[in-house]
Amino acid sequence: MGVPIQAKGLNAWFGKTQALYDIALDIPPNHATAIIGPSGCGKSTFVRCLNRMHETVPNARVQGHVQIGAVDVYGNGTPAVELRRRVGMVFQKPNPFPTMSIYDNVAAGLRLNGIRNRHKIEESVERSLRQAALWDEVKDSLKSKSGASLSGGQQQRLCIARALAVEPEVMLMDEPASALDPISTSKVEDLIYQLKEHYTIVIVTHNMQQAARVAEFTGFFLMGRLVEFDKTEKIFTTPRDKRTEDYITGRFG
Amino acid sequence: MDNDNHSGQETHVWKVSFVRRLVNSAATVGMACAAILVVTPLVVIFGYLVYRGIGALNWSFLTQIPKPVGEPGGGMANGIVGSALILLIASAIGIPLGIGSGVFLAEYGRNRYGDVVRFTADVLNGVPSIVIGSTVWGLLVVTQKHFSLFSGAVALGIMMVPTVTRSTEEILLMVPQSVREAAIGLGISQWRVTVSVVLRTATAGILTGIMLAFARVAGETAPLMFTAFGNQFWSVSPNQPAAALPLQIFYYATSAFEELNRQAWAGALVLIVLIVGTIGIVRLVASRGLMKGAA
Numbered sequence: 112m113g114v115p116i117q118a119k120g121l122n123a124w125f126g127k128t129q130a131l132y133d134i135a136l137d138i139p140p141n142h143a144t145a146i147i148g149p150s151g152c153g154k155s156t157f158v159r160c161l162n163r164m165h166e167t168v169p170n171a172r173v174q175g176h177v178q179i180g181a182v183d184v185y186g187n188g189t190p191a192v193e194l195r196r197r198v199g200m201v202f203q204k205p206n207p208f209p210t211m212s213i214y215d216n217v218a219a220g221l222r223l224n225g226i227r228n229r230h231k232i233e234e235s236v237e238r239s240l241r242q243a244a245l246w247d248e249v250k251d252s253l254k255s256k257s258g259a260s261l262s263g264g265q266q267q268r269l270c271i272a273r274a275l276a277v278e279p280e281v282m283l284m285d286e287p288a289s290a291l292d293p294i295s296t297s298k299v300e301d302l303i304y305q306l307k308e309h310y311t312i313v314i315v316t317h318n319m320q321q322a323a324r325v326a327e328f329t330g331f332f333l334m335g336r337l338v339e340f341d342k343t344e345k346i347f348t349t350p351r352d353k354r355t356e357d358y359i360t361g362r363f364g
Numbered sequence: 365m366d367n368d369n370h371s372g373q374e375t376h377v378w379k380v381s382f383v384r385r386l387v388n389s390a391a392t393v394g395m396a397c398a399a400i401l402v403v404t405p406l407v408v409i410f411g412y413l414v415y416r417g418i419g420a421l422n423w424s425f426l427t428q429i430p431k432p433v434g435e436p437g438g439g440m441a442n443g444i445v446g447s448a449l450i451l452l453i454a455s456a457i458g459i460p461l462g463i464g465s466g467v468f469l470a471e472y473g474r475n476r477y478g479d480v481v482r483f484t485a486d487v488l489n490g491v492p493s494i495v496i497g498s499t500v501w502g503l504l505v506v507t508q509k510h511f512s513l514f515s516g517a518v519a520l521g522i523m524m525v526p527t528v529t530r531s532t533e534e535i536l537l538m539v540p541q542s543v544r545e546a547a548i549g550l551g552i553s554q555w556r557v558t559v560s561v562v563l564r565t566a567t568a569g570i571l572t573g574i575m576l577a578f579a580r581v582a583g584e585t586a587p588l589m590f591t592a593f594g595n596q597f598w599s600v601s602p603n604q605p606a607a608a609l610p611l612q613i614f615y616y617a618t619s620a621f622e623e624l625n626r627q628a629w630a631g632a633l634v635l636i637v638l639i640v641g642t643i644g645i646v647r648l649v650a651s652r653g654l655m656k657g658a659a
Contacts, residue, residue, distance in 0.1 A: 169474075192553050193551065199549070202549070206540070206542040206546040210565050210568075223547070223556045224551065
């Protein structure tokens, strides 16, 4: 089941450059929330702060408070590695492990976290691939084909399956469809639609139609600040802020 | 060009100028020549070895140890086994050290300490093999008061380290950051990411580096003169002086006996075949076990 995400007073830096300013945002559970905004506005940095990927970049720094379910993300003694198991992430460019088979790709999260039970792994691989709507396309070549041999759209669904296999509570998606063709994109969007029954989804997107299609809530970021956060409908029809309106009507960005 | 033009317009035909075509063919011929030039020495060396060595190569050459000087027959079986053992132990020393320091340089070496390690490896790579041999002689042979197979393996193992280190580092840096991020995002611990994802992705390239290092030391003679020393008899003990193919080739080639000169050629042929064979087998096994699509 999905859990809510709460950010309060969140600031982030790359070296001396501040990328996020005092972000406060409540993301509801079991819904999809879109993060939109022009390039370089801090969308990606924001989601990468939620699973502590931001701090893996040299000289990057975070300050503030994030709560995911019962977990204080930046609390003393919260291990980043444990946290990331509960917060799945899908990246902009499909990044399957190139030398692993389709099966091994999906099983990687479980195996490399020490799970040895063959039966359990097998079950979880099938369930995840079905959830990611990839099972029928790959079930005959699970162990004979490498993850890198799939098409771009299939690779991205494989990456989603890989993230689902560790049974996270939250799914962060950083422009998951921006490198895909329209058909693959619509498959990934269908998937997001189904996944939010079980997960809390945060999706960064450049594509405002996409935000409107998949997300109930939308946050608009501009120059490292959260300008507006509301129901998607509201953002796209009657935004409160002039800058939001300018952006969604295509006046800049 | 397609004459059946739907719009009815005249088809534009690109004219490639004469000079451009000339430059193009000159470049093509030039590169073909360069490719042939690269392959030629290898073919010549191998052909000449077969020509000179095949006569002395027979079953007893591969299965017998040297006969006393002056007696006909005998072989290099002890040298073949000795070389194999020395290279096995050298690899056991050089490969883990090399991979370990390569991983360190690639994953944690973006700092002063990494620069020191990198510089040291490059210097070590440039140290003449005879200097490494005499150093190991001073440290191991002199203190133990006898030549040994093990000291020879140490000398060759040290020589393998810098090549394996630097090639491992280069290959690991080629593993895309996105692959590391994918693994980190799954909540996999740092060392697991390095070992099970990054190293695994880079296996094919790391193997190439190892094979380069292996081939380089397999034919080394100078460092073995002060360490493994050579042996006319059977010996597989790490603590005893050991025969090795390059040493035997060297002694036989400089011998006054024609029979031994011929055997030196045969020994050189066997050495080349064994090195190429080992590399071939490793590549074959590796390509079976790995998924295609690695960078």
